[in-house]
Amino acid sequence: MKKWIFAVCLTALLPLLPACQSHEEEPTLDDPQYLEFAGRLTPETGFYTKAPSDASVEGQPGDIISIELTESGFYVIGRISDLLGNIEYKAGRYSISDGAYVLNGYGRLLFDHQTAGNIDVTVIPNRGATQIVRALLTKAKDTNPVYRTWVIQKTRVTTKGWTTVSAEFEGCDFQEIADFLRSNSHKVPSEVPERKLISLSFTGTESVILVYDDNSADMGSFSLSGDVFSYFWQEDWMKRAMGFTFETDEAIIEYVDGKCVLTINGRIRNSTTSGSVTFLLRPYD
Secondary structure (H helix, E strand, O other): OOOEOOOOOOHHHHOOOOOOOOOOOOOOOOOOHHHHHHHHEEEOOOOOOOOOHHOOOOOOOOOOOEEEEOOOOOOEEEEEEEOOOEEEEEEEEEEEEEOEEEEEEOEEEEEOOOOEEEEEEEEEEEOOOOOOEEEEEEEOOOOOOOEEEEEEEEEEEEEEOOOEEEEEEOEEEEEHOOOOOOOOOOOOOOOOOOOOOEEEEEOOOOOEEEEOOOOOEEEEEEEEEOOEEEEOOOOOOOHHHHHEOOOOOOEEEEEOOOEEEEEEEEEEEOOOEEEEEEEEEEOOO
16 A cells, blocks of 8 residues: 555544545546646746836845646745745636636746746736746656645544544534534634635645635645655644644555545644544545
């Protein structure tokens, strides 16, 4: 059974998959729609939201520091959000038209997608001046079926204290999960956002992307070495969203009937209670 070590075994997950009996070495999936166009753009000086003549200072709020273009046709823009250099991410859909990347809600990008390395990118925003920006294009690898967008179908949360309690949810609604934890006497941060986790993307540029129902996103990075899947998050999204903290930077991904089961071990914030969060994922395309 092919697996990436992302957390612990899946014994507690079996009730999540009553109809799924066959485990697969690798799923038989069609290539994602935009596989050949996928990659990451990292500008040398940032895509500026103001006119080029006003963009004399690097690293200002509003500057775009990266654009991730996924295999399944999603883009994620990373912007500097404040003077401290914090980064916020917004997601959307892109398509290809007449050789241009059309980013829904943002504009168009023109560049040679077949050549990795430092390239010129023509940026034509829906609002603002056209710019030609020098950027590093990192091409996506296409050697692994996990490199695509996966839709959150179900979420299973298990807590282990004096007793073991589990609950299964359709999709991933943070408020529902927080209410479950509170109802079982666990302290949950009061600032749990009222939003849902919609999808997870693993890209061939080794990015992990979490997209929410308000089109905001969180991003991390990962590496594969043999069967080991190691990751790093820009922010502790799990603690913010669900009241969990990570115990490890590893997890398990397994394929079942063409779907993906991902398990992360955690610990309830400010508690000795441990637990796990498991996602049942279906391929977006």
